[in-house]
Amino acid sequence: MANIILGFPNRIDSAVLAGGAWVESLPLANLQDRALARIARSLSLDSTSTQFTIDLQQQRTLKVLAFVAHNFSLSARISLIFSNAADFSDPILTITSDAWPSVSDAEWDLDALEWENDNFWLGTYLQEDIEGQTPTCSILLPQDVLARYVKVSIDDSSNAAGFVQIGRLFLGGAFLQPVINNDRGATIGYEDSTNVDMALSGAEYFDRREPVRVMRFTLSELSVDEGFGSALELVRRAGVSGEVFVIANPDDRTYGATRNFLGRLRQLSTLEILGTMSARQGWLHSMAFEIKELR
Structure with missing residues (x-):
């Protein structure tokens, strides 16, 4: 068990967001609104619509990126590129992650899954497992990254809604991760x-x-x-x-x-x-x- 992390502050509000294709009344800028109901929604699932760049205006130490109140399907994947070059010609870190845990990056007990279960082959959540709470996709970087620019690409071509939407984006460092973890009884x-x-x-x-x-x-x-x-x-x-x-x-x-x-x-x-x-x-x-x- 790795030690707890508290990510802070959220750098997204002072950033400049650009790229992709978004519904005019539900723009990319809504990711900078703390009201989760004010979502950003893509025009389609095309890769050119569901990608965008983040300019933090200066180099920031980053460790955590999270999509909050999203509608990503169980097969969605997120790709991130971090760089100090606006054209991303010199990437510091490139990472791809599942939006939801699956057998590719999680330790699911496949013996506990029934043949009839929708997630038998994927070893991931059922749709009913992810309903009833705010969907959150968090990506923890393998190390602290000092970067100004981030490119986000969302691959969710099988999303039944025909678009992706996100209520809020968190992007920040690990402000507190203690050497000795929290006490028992948390x-x-x-x-x-x-x-x-x-x-x-x-x-x-x-x-x-x-x-x-x-x-x-x-x-x-x-x-x-x-x-x-x-x-x-x-x-x-x-x-x-x-x-x-x-x-x-x-x-x-x-x-x-x-x-x-x-x-x-x-x-x-x-x-x-x-x-x-x-x-x-x-x-x-x-x-x-x-x-x-x-x-």
Whole structure:
């Protein structure tokens, strides 16, 4: 199990996006709108329509890229090119990833799948598995990349909708990844704000709301630099409104679509100076986190 990553800040809002072919009323610029309902939608599934470039205006350290509230099919693939040349003539990193985990990059237990299952041959999610929560495709780069330009190409030619759409894009660095992972007892769950009304007869009626993910964990063995330079600095800069992308376990390529999400700090925790020493890290510090998924 690899150590948790908190991605911050989201560099997409100060970037310049261009390329592809997008519905006039649902433009590429909607990726820079925090309202997930304001989507960017391609005119078609043609490769020239579903690609675009990102100019970050200056070199940025990048580690995490995530598509939030997308409609990618189970067979979609994403290609990324990072460069400091506007024409991408000198790429720093080129990477291709499945939008959803599959046997090509995840450890699915094929023995647990029935012959009749839709995903028997792919070893991936069923359609019903990905419904009922905000679809999130997160791509963790193999190393930190210092780059100004990113080219995104989406290959989803079998998408039944006839287009791809995305509600939000996260692009940022790993602001905090502790040397020692979070304590045992970390939790992730769903909160459901569905309204329930009861008639005089006792019959119940529901105003259905989509559940949101909430993760709680504590980092109790932070070094001085991790405590003051990352954890406390994240609290100061993000506040309760800043976007934070959670990657619970970077090695989890099977359930990452469930465990990784775009959220915010629900409350601003204090940094506790424990007064105990570690041979590797000096004085230890502790901070608790509660991160609520954004809609």
